[in-house]
Amino acid sequence: MSIGGITFKTINGKRYAYYQWTENGKQHSRRVKDDEFAELAAKIATEKAKKNSSRNIQQLVVAENTAPYSAKPEFKTDIKIGAQLTRFFEPVMKWKKREWFSALHDYIYGENNDRVLILYGLRRTGKTTLIRQLIGEMSADMQQKTAFIQLSSRHSLADVNHDLKQLELLGFRYVFIDEVTLLNDFIEGAALFSDIFAAGGMKVVLSGTDSLGFVFSEDEQLYDRCILLHTTFIPYREFENVLGIAGIDKFIEFGGTMSMGGSNYNTDKFTFATQKSANDYVDSAIARNIQHSLKCYQHEGHFRALQDLYNAGELTSAINRIVEDVNHRFTIDVLTKKFKSSDLRISASNLRRDRNKPTDILDRIDINAFTKQLKHLLLIKDKAEQSVEISEPHRIEIKEYLDLLDLTCGIDIVNMSNLNEHRTRTVLSQPGLRYAQASALIKSLLLDETFKQVPITERMAIEKRILDEIRGRMMEEIVLLETKIAKPTKQVFQLQFAVGEFDMVVFDPQNACSEIYEIKHSDKIAKEQCRHLLDPKKCAETEFRYGKILSKNVIYRGAKDRFGDINYLNVEEYLKGL
Template sequence: MESLPAGGITAKTIKGKKYLYYQWTENGRQFSRTVKEKEAELLKAQIEERKFLQEKLKEMRNSKIPVSSAMIKKVNAYNCDVRIGESLKIFAASVSSYKKRYIYEVIKNFIYNETHDKVFILYGLRRTGKTTLVRQIIYNMLESNFSKSVFIQINSNNTLSDVNKDLKVLEAKGYKYVFIDEVTLMDDFIDGAALFSDVFATSGMKIVLSGTDSLGFIFSEDEQLYDRCILLHTTFIPFREFYDVLGIQSIDEYIKYGGTMSRSGENYNNLIFGTKQSTDEYVNTAIARNIQHSLKNYQYEDHFRNLYELYEKHELTNVINRIVEDMNHRFTIDVLTRDFKSHDFGLAQRNVRNDRNNPTDILDTVNKPKFLKNLMKALEILNKQNQTVEIKDVHRKEIKEYLDMLDLTCDIPVVSMTDLNNRVFFTVFTQPGLRYSQAESLIKSLMMDDIFKNISAIDRKRITDKILDDVKGRILEEIVLLETKKANPEKDIFKLKFAVGEFDMVVYDSENVNCKIYEIKHSKEISKEQYHHLVDTRKCEQTEFRYGKILSKVVLYRGKNSETEEGILYRNVEEYLLELGKH
């Protein structure tokens, strides 16, 4: 207990930038120092462990159990931060009340199967539950297996030599189940990762490696751990898992915060996607900075070197946010280099101008240059004249490959009935909270406009709600397409465009030559306008000629299940997504 830090972690926002502080008291005097997020997370966990031990000691003293020197003896020194025995039990117990992610069973099966020549790699972006999964595996072990388990926390000062020495000692003591966190922090991990599979896994150790450095693991899998590892990515978190694990049942909450598994009061992910500063920090640390370490240490430095150039010049976040903000998330040179114009704002201008109940041209009167300047600052977006790196096609290709590797993006086909040979795609981001945070930045920038902020509160609320509702509608469409595609790998999932109008989603079963057609609406109301394409005779005839019998015509929305006189099925989108997850 005495070896663990006391005090606490606080956060302050100074000139729009968030700073973390570790504060503690010594000899009656208060001290404080700034810490980076990774250190803050470690300190917070250690402080919680110290408090837990203090309570345990208090209980023991109150129950008059004698506290021997053996109970407070420090753990034998290791080269790395090693947790075994009681320390490990306390570490694992902190997640005892958490529900399990679906991939928990995959890790469990590896731990207890007969495979002894592979290591298990658990990787993904920050805040997607990697360490929690490891703790849950350890916590739920039988005592006979727990006594043979060890958790090793790697820091940037450790080397493979340190780990090798510790594993030899642990192996000699009979430890079998080894969990090593943030293993890619070691400078020599990529070049020497075969140590884990060729030396210790083949000797009977079950080794689980985890970390946020996705590229580091992918490089090691391609080189040192080729065919000797099992990779499991944690980044994609579908609605049903968000619903089951965190208990958040609203699709709107998933739109706002979906993509991470952090807990923060009632709004679990509010700490990450709840503010502009926290979202910026997540993009910078979880996505942009993800490449830094692995590219620096990878022996073949030509791979992703153009991407690293953008990161070094602090311009990778600009590129990522440009793609996220683009309506179709296109990876084109034009999107990456042209003078920025907000798609959300352009659509908002049109939609409020054409609103049937309360049309207004108020958004046409705002000071657009000033508004865009504020929004670009909020999103860290740079115009070409302010970029120090000239973005070329090699940058575009590497950015696409990189985000695909992180499991952040997924391509959805867009089929044109007027040109079937021209197959194009639009990209969906798997973290809706990241996308929605940009819309909130737009609203905040709009609120700074002198004209807009001086209209009535009722009108401001109506217009901003309309803007956010439109954005939610587009995000909802992306969620449905993404999750339907992942749940039905044997079927073709695509948008179908006609000369005029489109079907938001087609699910085509090529084996049985039939299909289902969908409209997706962020609405709780039913109206014929929502499904007029679905009952268009010409569109349906063309679709059946190309994709077989239409089995159903469905509108996915936020209201109750129903059916219209024209035979259109209205299905609750939350129920639809929950059923998808059962596949």
């Protein structure tokens, strides 16, 4: 293919530019857009200069590989190529890969489609690791044409544009740009990557933790010129396969990020190991994510009702309160009423009704002192402590952004007695974050004076019972969430009756059939676990509304088994099979 040149034609009194070139003996021509003229003209001039030069372009690449990058004034951002790129990917090559790797691989090795690939998600969900693993598996020839750009808030879109031009001149064709949403002008100028560089033959992968910024840019600038891969949701099967750690309780405690030490992954500290680390994650990965994206979008013109909370520095507090209560009613009452822990109320009720060792210990603790300590641990403010009163628009907008971040998801709750009633159960996609707050609950209990007077054996039994209750509810929501995501053509919901409920119904509207489930944290088979599944009245009502019941199942932590008409399914095997 020849370098070609630009010619001009006058049509109806207006002058138009056309790019002409020869390929396989045939002459081609296309019109040059106004906004690409300067770029194309400069590129043609440079290509002609390169062609007339005796200097081999590969010598430039070798020089780039060996010289210290701080000494290269032509690069304005932090760029890894050559030897630095090798040192960058080598440490992760023995780690197992997330499932998104295949989609990233297909983009790099597929035909050019003028689109960029966006790899985005909350912090510590494996984005940069996927990129490093992909570069490490490239051939030596491809690696010579690959660059990794690490951005920070001190960089601008103009800096990136400058460096991409330099890389293009040097023959680079695969460019990975990390933390691109830290550019204050990214949302407004994101089309640069697709319209100029991807359209010019580069494969451009953009990654970053400000997920909301990518959502805004896709709507504002990139439209259909990007491929979106969102890494935030990590199902149980990936937790076990990639980290090399099995067990639903481990997933409940640490699930949600890829930063738990395991035989197949890295040795970072647990992101949700403590309440402080969990709060730091909410602050940096979620609250600041929302704040930064809103600040950069439409010149801070999209804060809507959240502007007053942001200005008062209370947006993080509001998000923390929502995350803590996400397993319960997500309503304005939760945000404005005096803070109380739902976990405490539910556990107190269950302990009073315990068949073996009933106790009213949770009724006798100092609730005021307990609540004060719990509030301190969860960084939550009461209504009286807020300078800005949280309103319904605040709640709605925060919920919208949490959904866009894939942090929350609604599970329908159907009332068989009133099918017109519409309720949802808000589930958190990162269970470790929820469990960290449960751990704070136990810590607060230990600080209560009344509770400290209980003998240690009884105290430990109570602590275990509370945590078992929490794990049981969390396991139920994990199964509901992962089933819903894995079966998009089916309806997944809880079904409530006048007395009792099915923990999960999977309804196939196309074939008019359903499956019903109970979800139990126990590892033992017990007859009472399936009493609702065996209730002929409940089953008849369900079949009338949702078609033939194909199977009745109990999902639990024990081995796969069968009890009469009931299938007992191991929870880990069930989740891995989705």
